[in-house]
Amino acid sequence: MRCEVVAIGTELLLGQVVDTNSSWIGEQLALIGVDSLFQVKVGDNFGRMEATIRQALDRSDAVICCGGLGPTQDDITRNVIAAIMGVEMCRDDAIAAHIRDIFEGRGRPMPDNNLSQADVPEGATTIEQMPGTAPGLVCPVGDKVIYAVPGVPHEMREMMEGTVLEDLRRRSGETSVIRSRVIRTWGYGESALAETLADQVHNLDETGHATIAFQASGIEGIKVRVTAKANDVAEAEAIITAEVDLIRDRLGDYIFGYDEETMESVVLDMLHARGLTVAASESLTGGILSNRLTTIDPDMEIFRGAVVAPAGPADGEDGAIAAATAARDAIGTDIGISVIGPAVPDDHPPGTVFAGVALPDASHAVKVALPGVLSRMRSYAVITLLDLLRKRLD
């Protein structure tokens, strides 16, 4: 079963609004085993909308149109779909009454043009969920279907979750389930990772049990996604677990977490489990490290604080450890962490920075080369430091 997504609105093409709806819909479709091979953004133009939706319907079984259901003259999705269905528009009195009720509930008079939202193509059914004044539509075209949902994200999601996904699943006759797991890695390049796992990927290509995909995610490291399709959830989970075990054997300590875990959430969880607190000295990283840690630990129960200050004269591995120790002692925690550099003028290549960790009974430092613009260097420095702490806590 194939379903395309057409996101409608000139503001999307002009970059005034980022189309996050298609991405979210694509994710939901994948989870019910429906392929979405094309997703198109098109402006509020009758001819171009009609051509785009017709082409999508030609090469797929279903089309989800997102946007263009508002009350203004620009909002013509309803009319374009009617033209494709070859039918007239007709007033849905129940919807009209519901829209009137919404305005009365808000104590505001209803502008006349809002009633246009109650005009639907003949033969379409309206979607039960209607959190705003725009009804969603299910529009049969032969044995295919066009869905129309609003561009307002929460309205779209309510209709997708309440009606569209179930309707698609029923039409697809799909009985298998798809599950996936993301392995989060740090320290491997994308191509090196692909080479390391090449034979496993090759075996899966032959058996078809599951797929492995790589996704370079900048300062989030490289994600390895394992996806399996099976007859039921238990079988899919079993396939994934077996593949993840194989990958873990190969990658070992390069794996820092799974799925929604981040480097900072993993490190904070490890500290929490061990009953340890941490403080930071931030010069190069200028507050980013604190920001990340307090986002996960807003009450600062584990991350107890930081000193943000200009880079001092300290240099090298010893300097990083001294800064970490000073933060630990000043704030009174079990552990101190710091990144210093890039040291100038000095004997190191540009972009050389030092990360230091002062533990209760030991200290460690690493030297890394992080050339590039400052913002990237800072973000890489933060994850490098947290990765050092993670490995030393193991």
Add this chain to the structure above:
Amino acid sequence: MRCEVVAIGTELLLGQVVDTNSSWIGEQLALIGVDSLFQVKVGDNFGRMEATIRQALDRSDAVICCGGLGPTQDDITRNVIAAIMGVEMCRDDAIAAHIRDIFEGRGRPMPDNNLSQADVPEGATTIEQMPGTAPGLVCPVGDKVIYAVPGVPHEMREMMEGTVLEDLRRRSGETSVIRSRVIRTWGYGESALAETLADQVHNLDETGHATIAFQASGIEGIKVRVTAKANDVAEAEAIITAEVDLIRDRLGDYIFGYDEETMESVVLDMLHARGLTVAASESLTGGILSNRLTTIDPDMEIFRGAVVAPAGPADGEDGAIAAATAARDAIGTDIGISVIGPAVPDDHPPGTVFAGVALPDASHAVKVALPGVLSRMRSYAVITLLDLLRKRLD
């Protein structure tokens, strides 16, 4: 002149990555007067990529392909474009040498498959800017053109700004110039702003000299964009200056900056001009404020440092001023700033926070209600505090 954008990558269709590149490119195209009528996402599949790019080239003058230039087997944009051009791939030795240099600079061996990035379609020219290991391409097809840029946003932007936009402009033969200016405001709602400027917008609609557009930008405030099209730069600038003057008369102090200025860059510029230094106490904001200020002032010449610590017992306007004063005195600057709250348990509604500024000869505080999730509350608290300082420095 019409230019379509094709965003390439199965991860985009699956919603694992949101396609922000097309939006950004759409915005840039609009600024140089190029229409972008369709933007398509397609997966890493030869046939579908070829069909999509061919169709885009049929109905437009230029196509920008974004993504699929990496070193893995999935990355086939180069090959698809060669097929459309009807040419073979050939190794670009200069690019190959450059990629080798990049790996040597990182002290890492180059995996063999990275060299595939140096294979380009015959007749294509490589884009001079090359921040990563993926070269961008300019590929002529008859009197039309396909550009290929990486999916990594900062690499894509550098190539767009360095080469693609100028090349498109030259090809378009557009002789009129479009200029725009963005007025940055804080403290006004979007509909109130639109009402305040309604007659000016109406006059412009009638004369057609220029347009005024509003863009709500969350914690960046509301942007008011004035755009003029004229025969030359001087004429366009004159039209914009006249309109901006009118808007300034209406909005006054709600305007904090223009174009690329941010609240933090404006405040740091004001402090620099006055020879003043500042220090911060961060509890609620957990490092975000330091992060923003050190991004603009990485050597910390004006922003001299911060203490990031758990929320203390201090409360109310007096508490905010006390925290600001403590930061100023501890770090030895002219000015101290702080945000505290949301105070619990207390007499204030949820989300009540206090921003305080300790100047050399005076102190000020404001109380604001910032309900919502913590991340938004923090970001709003930062801009609220900086806006308070800005107004007190005036």
